[in-house]
Amino acid sequence: MKPGHTIPILGKGYVRYIDHLGTDLRIVESARISYKSPSKGEDQDKKLLIYLYKHRHTSPFEQCSITYNIKMPIFIMRQFVRHRTFRLNEWSGRYSELADEFYVPTQWRAADAKNKQGSQVSDSLNHPALTKEVENFNHQAYGTYQNLLKQGVAKELARMVLPVSIFTEVYVNCDLHNLIHFLQLREDDHAQQEIRELSAAMRQIAETLYPWTFEAYHKYRMAVSEKSKGD
Ligand SMILES: Cc1cc2nc3c(=O)[nH]c(=O)nc-3n(C[C@H](O)[C@H](O)[C@H](O)COP(=O)(O)OP(=O)(O)OC[C@H]3O[C@@H](n4cnc5c(N)ncnc54)[C@H](O)[C@@H]3O)c2cc1C
Incomplete structure (x- = not known):
């Protein structure tokens, strides 16, 4: 995926890919350091990754991370920043004039x-x-x-x-383990539709970068989601 790849969301908002660290193989290599064992070929590597995911061996997934540039309304940003594991910087309304751009739903x-x-x-x-x-x-x-x-x-x-429907913008970085935790909570049908649209765009980018991990995500998502729902 090329840096700058952009998925439009919520009218004037977007999720843009900036860069990322590691691949599915980095996750497998990181796990194999426990035994200092070499790769046993692609099939075995993929099996190991799926095993790690299924059994919640989460730390190897923290070896990878993605940086996004996201434009979203402030009322969705309020939900977004509850996820403390995001490292983020936000456009400052103290230092620059905010743009005349507001989120208005297409359907009420x-x-x-x-x-x-x-x-x-x-x-x-x-x-x-x-x-x-x-x-x-x-x-x-x-x-x-x-x-x-x-x-x-x-x-x-x-x-x-200004109303909380005005758009703000962030640069945000997150490791893959905590990104998946976020996606499980915010792609769930208990979450507000607007943040689900944002999460789906973040996931679309992530699954292009880590296809094995997201194969496991789709396979085991519900079981994990039930355990880790927010309030
Ligand atoms: C559908 C839905 C509705 C919600 N409604 C509300 C609401 O009405 N009001 C409200 O206030 N919030 C609400 N929330 C937010 C929710 O309570 C959580 O704050 C949010 O989902 C972040 O979850 P998290 O803490 O697991 O994630 P993160 O903050 O990303 O943390 C990930 C994990 O890291 C660990 N962690 C992170 N920081 C710490 C820390 N300081 N100490 C110990 N462990 C830490 C925890 O294990 C945590 O699960 C809602 C969330 C959802 C999904």
């Missing part, structure tokens, strides 16, 4: 009547009217932001009038 969802964490697209909602109302609100909020800046208010204060 209503709260699920039974599942507190769920929501679904509903015919009972007036989609075009909701979109218009929110776009007007965003426009007004951004206008107030600009007015405050024009009057000399510092960027760090003026930004307080």
Whole structure:
């Protein structure tokens, strides 16, 4: 995969591949150091990797990592930063003017009547009217932001009038073990749809780089996911 490969998400957002460390073979080599045993060929290497994954021998997966550049709305960033194992740097609204770019869903969802964490697209909602109302609100909020800046208010204060649907941007690095932990939690159907879309794009990039690992991920995902769900 070429650096700069970009997957669009959430309207104006994206997940962009920057670079990565290691391959599936690095995971196998790292595990084999325990016995100082050499590679026994591709088939055996792949079998070993799947065994490691299945039995939660997780540390060899920490030998690999990926760096992404991600653009996402701030309300999704709030969920994203709960994952403490990400190493990240964020665009600063103290030092630069934030762009007039907001996330507006293409379809509005209503709260699920039974599942507190769920929501679904509903015919009972007036989609075009909701979109218009929110776009007007965003426009007004951004206008107030600009007015405050024009009057000399510092960027760090003026930004307080902006809605959490405004886009932010991060550089983020994560080792493969903790990335998989994140994906299990945030690709799960208990997670909000927007962060699921973000996670799916991160996974698409990761599975091109570590195909054996993601073969194991798809095979054993549910079993592990049940054990490690967040609240
Ligand atoms: C569907 C869903 C709903 C959620 N709802 C809420 C909510 O309503 N409110 C809320 O506050 N949060 C919520 N969360 C966030 C959740 O509680 C976790 O904070 C988040 O999923 C990160 O999980 P983690 O701690 O396992 O991951 P990470 O922070 O990436 O950590 C990975 C692993 O590293 C270890 N670790 C990391 N840091 C430490 C540390 N300091 N000490 C010890 N061990 C550490 C732990 O073993 C941890 O499991 C939700 C998460 C999900 C997936």
